Amino acid sequence: MKKGNIRNLVVTSAAAFSFFSVHNEAKANTEHQVAKGESLWALGQTYGVSIDTIKKANSRQTNTIYAGESLTIPSSNSYTSADIDLLERVVEAEAKGEPYEGKVAVANVVLNRVDSPEFPNSITDVIKQKIPNGAYAFTPVQNGAIDAPASEESKRAVQEALVAKKRSTESLYFYNPDIATSDWIRTREIVQTIGNHVFAK
Missing domain, CATH: 1.10.10.2520 (Cell wall hydrolase SleB, domain 1)
Structure with a gap:
């Protein structure tokens, strides 16, 4: 294999690794401790996810949240x-x-x-x-x-x-x-x- 081809393969592999690393990191969930006065609407704006997505991740039926509790915030990359x-x-x-x-x-x-x-x-x-x-x-x-x-x-x-x-x-x-x-x-x-x-x- 020529040096140029090897170099291109290394660059391509590095780019692919970078892409998958960022992609996997973006998919990681976040644990958020609710502060006084916060709402699901505010959390959705902060993290870029829908209210329904947060509720589903935390098995909630209502929009009620409480100060001090911990909520799982899914990745904003849930859009298709x-x-x-x-x-x-x-x-x-x-x-x-x-x-x-x-x-x-x-x-x-x-x-x-x-x-x-x-x-x-x-x-x-x-x-x-x-x-x-x-x-x-x-x-x-x-x-x-x-x-x-x-x-x-x-x-x-x-x-x-x-x-x-x-x-x-x-x-x-x-x-x-x-x-x-x-x-x-x-x-x-x-x-x-x-x-x-x-x-x-």
């Missing part, structure tokens, strides 16, 4: 590859041309909804949710823009949102105030503005 792909594509469609920070914030809105008891509890169900008037909650699902592949920047933004120890905001909604037609959305409490998007809860 299909979930992540769909999230990347909705970020691309909703935030194309927006700053990188805005793309992360759009991903956060979806993940915050997954954690919230007010919305479905999976990425796919949140993105494909219909609102009372029969339209989809996310316009790209309605108009087909979500079918376009995600850019590398949108993919990086989703990964940042997924691995963040704490979400940047508690936003559950975002909109462009220049083109939004809903009066209701304008009644929500504004958290921040990034680029052309207002983020609210």
Whole structure:
């Protein structure tokens, strides 16, 4: 075997080892001691997992937790590859041309909804949710823009949102105030503005 081939094999093997090491480390559960005033909602935001995922890992039927008790927090990598792909594509469609920070914030809105008891509890169900008037909650699902592949920047933004120890905001909604037609959305409490998007809860 030529030296160049040996070197490539070593580099490839090292990269594979690094990938599997990170992957295995990411899958490790965390033991969290509940502090006074904490809730499953807050823990879900801190660790990037859904409330239902935490409840299932701890055999809980209700959302009640107590200060001082220890809870198992599963890895945030419990999302499926299909979930992540769909999230990347909705970020691309909703935030194309927006700053990188805005793309992360759009991903956060979806993940915050997954954690919230007010919305479905999976990425796919949140993105494909219909609102009372029969339209989809996310316009790209309605108009087909979500079918376009995600850019590398949108993919990086989703990964940042997924691995963040704490979400940047508690936003559950975002909109462009220049083109939004809903009066209701304008009644929500504004958290921040990034680029052309207002983020609210």
